[in-house]
Amino acid sequence: MLVPSVIDALFPADLPEPGHWEERYPPRGLPEGAQVTRLGPSPTGFVHIGGIYVAMINRDISRRSGGPYLVRIEDTDQSREVEGAVAQFAGAFDYFGVPADEDDRNGDYGPYLQSARQPIYLSYVRDLLRRDLAYLCFATSEELAEARRRQEEAKVPTGYYGEWAIWRDAEPTAVQAKLDEGAPYVVRFRSPGTTGARASFTDAIRGRLEHEDNRNDVVLLKSSAHPLPLPTYHLAHAVDDHLMRVTLVVRGEEWISSVPLHLQLFEALGFTPPTYAHIAPLMKKIPGGKRKLSKRKDPESSVTFYVQAGYPAEAVLFYLRGLANGRLAELPLPQALEEPIRLAEFGVAGPLVDLVKLEDISADHIATLSGEQILAAVRAWAAEHDPELVPVLDAERELALAALAVEREGVDNPRKDLRKWSDFRTAYGFFFRQLFVPVPVGDPQFGGMAPDLVRAFAEDFAAGYRHDAADWFDQIRALAAKHGFASSPKEYKKDPDAYPGSIREASQLIRLALTGSTRSPDLFAVANTLGAAEVVRRARVLAAS
Missing domain, CATH: 3.40.50.620 (HUPs)
Structure with a gap:
């Protein structure tokens, strides 16, 4: 010795004795049964979704017991430290609503950076x-x-x-x-x-x-x-x-x-x-079994994946809570976010991360939100991840709200085409002139229909368009008959060589002119939202293509 x-x-x-630190960091004055929990992320890479999972568990347990939850950055392996990782931690925890009660921004037991505690x-x-x-x-x-x-x-x-x-x-x-x-x-x-x-x-x-x-x-x-x-x-x-x-x-x-x-x-x-x-660790299903969700192999292991895609934080937290305690997955989302997480209900087998299920949960959650809530969330997401979308939303706020109302407001089964905020361009971008990309007559979506027929149909539709017609669809039906389309798919099927298509193909022609896709919400609702002038303009763009 x-x-x-x-x-x-x-x-x-001048190095203090241990007693100095014992006095500097005294026992906490907490109620009986209070739990003090912590998360100790290492700044050696991106935040793993498992980090949000553990943060959520820690925060829930400590807060319900009357104790604090703290985040301590464990950076003693400085040879592997990644620049900007610490800032990413704070951003990720804030996005998912699991900020620390104590960290270097707010806490009496710091520093909360291990390299500063030498x-x-x-x-x-x-x-x-x-x-x-x-x-x-x-x-x-x-x-x-x-x-x-x-x-x-x-x-x-x-x-x-x-x-x-x-x-x-x-x-x-x-x-x-x-x-x-x-x-x-x-x-x-x-x-x-x-x-x-x-x-x-x-x-x-x-x-x-x-x-x-x-x-x-x-x-x-x-x-x-x-x-x-x-x-x-x-x-x-x-x-x-x-x-x-x-x-x-x-x-x-x-x-x-x-x-x-x-x-x-x-x-x-x-x-x-x-x-x-x-x-148990979060797992991923693979052919023949499952394995741990890997930072190296699986993009969905990174918190950045969820933030950039724009999954609502509430939907992700609901999903993770269900992985922690199975009973929570059976509850409505608002209730599940309020119910306690219990250690006694954890399994010892690693739960599977299923993105398809998460997207369904996310779509269900978004379907419960108002247009105002969705627009605010999309704008906040776009400010960081799709900045070109922001001025469009700001300039066309009323149009955006009207578009979001289509087949969502006043119906029993609202549309669920928004599964995450990055879906907004795909699902609703066509409503905005600034984002709409016209489909030319030769596009494969027209199913090989003769270009001259497409142009003539679109021109006639624009020339005689009746925006406020009592039976709006009758004008498409009349034009279909004029240009030789069968009156029904059944009639077309009997003699396909006799017609360029049925009333279905004629409708799709107008749908493509107005939305750029063969799949969209109710065509009349789309036209009503766009307004007469924009409907006519788009039909004439197709006629001139």
């Missing part, structure tokens, strides 16, 4: 060294690789432990010699675990679990060669969860194997460990 003076010389002379970690590392619960390790990468090779040859568990931990029981003189020559070192935990030992603990979702105990002397503080040595996740999360007074940690099941190590660290540090709740 190193003498205290040698240990203290490794740290800043002095705190150093105080506890020094304390562990003084109590011989940690030690300096000068093993080189070559030595570690050689040890691993020998372990594999000997068919024993790999790692830095027991006889393989070459600096665990080094003589103080050997350590001092390395320090004198300026050799870089890391600080390792002196694990009390042994090979073959088992550890048991209670998980808030899975109940009593047993796992192989930790035997490895894991690194607590990274290389002293770095000008600002930072801790590893293991130490940082233990210190931060304690000082931030976190009581419940909800995290992915991949961390279950680390619980024995974390419990060892909490005991060594003299802390009461939080309750752990390990959730």
Whole structure:
């Protein structure tokens, strides 16, 4: 064991004792039963939809219990940090309505950025060294690789432990010699675990679990060669969860194997460990089975995918809540968003992310919104993701509301052609002259109809157009008869060579002229919304094409 003076010389002379931090971050004055939860995203890439899933769970549990939910950015692995990731976190949490109660914008237990908490970690590392619960390790990468090779040859568990931990029981003189020559070192935990030992603990979702105990002397503080040595996740999360007074940690099941190590660290540090709740990961169905939703393979794993597409946040949250607790998926959306999420109702199998189901949920939700609500949401989305749409919506506000009312207002089964805000151009863009793209006579959508016939039909329609006719469709029927179309599909089918088409094809001709597509809402409702002048103009554009 190193003498205290040698240990203290490794740290800043003014480094506070752990007691200073205990006073700086006192226990929270919270009501009995209140849960303090946290999310610890790492700024090494985009926000995974699983991050929103866990944030939603944490926020719901803490707020219902009377405790705060905090976000702590775990950026100790700075070699992998992606520029702009931290700002993206805040934007994603705000979009989905799961902002933190505490973060660096608002909280008394910060900084909430781990790289800004380095002095705190150093105080506890020094304390562990003084109590011989940690030690300096000068093993080189070559030595570690050689040890691993020998372990594999000997068919024993790999790692830095027991006889393989070459600096665990080094003589103080050997350590001092390395320090004198300026050799870089890391600080390792002196694990009390042994090979073959088992550890048991209670998980808030899975109940009593047993796992192989930790035997490895894991690194607590990274290389002293770095000008600002930072801790590893293991130490940082233990210190931060304690000082931030976190009581419940909800995290992915991949961390279950680390619980024995974390419990060892909490005991060594003299802390009461939080309750752990390990959730199953979000999954994706693939041929022959399913797998974890992958950042690398699956675009829908990224929060950006949902934001750019314009899925309403409420619909996504409703869907995620249903994945967390199945009973919530059976409730109406407003009720499901108000009902509590319960850890006892989580399954241990990973729930499947199904975009088709999400789109159906989203369409159902949008169908319940007023035109004003939809227009406001589309405009807000477009300001960020389709800026050319914004001036059109602003200039044609009344037209936009009228278009949104078609087959939506005053009907029992409203249209559900809007599944997300990015669908607006496709579903409603044709109503706006600025966005409408005319279909020329030679377009395949006309089904091979003779161009001269198309032009003549469109010209006659424009010339005799009666916008307020009592039976609006009769004018199409009359024109169809004039230009030789069959009066019904049945009649056309009897002798297709005798006609250019039926009344259906004649109607589609006008539909293409007015909407640019063979699929649209009720044609009279479209014409009524466009107005007589625009209907005539579009028919004449087709006639002249």
